[in-house]
Amino acid sequence: MSVTRFLLFLASLLPIVAQAQTPLAPAAVPDTVRKYENPGGVPAPGKQPWYKGKLVRATVVPAALIGYGVSTINGRGLYSSYDAQRDIQRRFPNFRTRIDDFLILAPYLELAAVELSGVETRDDRLNILLVVLKSEAIFAATTFTLKNTTKILRPDGSTRNSFPSGHTAQAFLAASIVHTEFRDKSQWYGVGAYTIATSVAALRMLNNRHWKSDVVAGAGVGILSAHLGYLTHRNRWGRKPLPGRYSIAPLAYPGAAGLTVVWRP
Numbered sequence: 001m002s003v004t005r006f007l008l009f010l011a012s013l014l015p016i017v018a019q020a021q022t023p024l025a026p027a028a029v030p031d032t033v034r035k036y037e038n039p040g041g042v043p044a045p046g047k048q049p050w051y052k053g054k055l056v057r058a059t060v061v062p063a064a065l066i067g068y069g070v071s072t073i074n075g076r077g078l079y080s081s082y083d084a085q086r087d088i089q090r091r092f093p094n095f096r097t098r099i100d101d102f103l104i105l106a107p108y109l110e111l112a113a114v115e116l117s118g119v120e121t122r123d124d125r126l127n128i129l130l131v132v133l134k135s136e137a138i139f140a141a142t143t144f145t146l147k148n149t150t151k152i153l154r155p156d157g158s159t160r161n162s163f164p165s166g167h168t169a170q171a172f173l174a175a176s177i178v179h180t181e182f183r184d185k186s187q188w189y190g191v192g193a194y195t196i197a198t199s200v201a202a203l204r205m206l207n208n209r210h211w212k213s214d215v216v217a218g219a220g221v222g223i224l225s226a227h228l229g230y231l232t233h234r235n236r237w238g239r240k241p242l243p244g245r246y247s248i249a250p251l252a253y254p255g256a257a258g259l260t261v262v263w264r265p
Contacts, residue, residue: 058231062224066164069217073152073163081211085155092206100203104167107174107193108132114182114189121181127233132177135229139173142221156208165210165218171197172222180230197222 050056071077072084111128115121121128147161154162175197179190201215210218 054231058227059224062220062227065220065223066217067220069164069213069215069220071213072216073211073213081213084212085205085208088205089208095206097203097207100167100200100207103196103200103203104170105174106196107171107178110189110193110196111174111178111181114178119182119185119189122184123181128177128181131226131229131233134232135173135177135226138228139169139222139225142225143169143218146221152211152214154209155211162210163214163217164221165201165204165214167204168197168201168210168215168218169222169225171200172219173226174222176223176226177229180226 072080074080075082111121115125123131143164143166146164147166150163151160152163153160172194175190175193178193179187182189197219201219204210204215205212
């Protein structure tokens, strides 16, 4: 190889050697100022219409029931409470039973039986208890206020606290909780609970203790109380289980009904 060709070969290697000796440029620091922007151009989810909101969906059916019940108080509306009670008493003049006093908590018995059989509920036991207590408080305050505000005379003439039906409201509250907890497993659990609640409403009218307006509005109050109990609950107690063992069971005896909560450390 001649000297000239050797010098040209060395000259061709100089850019490669220089590049190898040059320190690497520091990595670019990520721009955190714009990290919440949408560089990918993914469209942001649009806002749902107001009529598809949770509050509207939770209140539309109860509002319709309460509104219809109010519209048929006494002799008002199409097929009023007076019309319905006249037809019922004509067909069942001597009907009397106490089963409706105990049947109001039957949906809670269904909830406990199905859960103990191994069917998974939507919420854990502690959160179900909290929702039940909250819903029961809403129901009690609402029915007490309405009964003492409207002062409607019962069909049998006993007292002026007929509207709305507390028995019916209680039964539909419990049925709504059963439906919410098991609707992802099977709709039939809710169907059974609502059938029991409807039976309570019918028995209150057959016993001549309530008008049609009372039981229809009572169903709306019960469902609304349960829905509000869920809407205002955020499962913040579901992260850690309650220490010990606890159980919930309905309690009923002549003249009163309620729930018992037992906790064992």
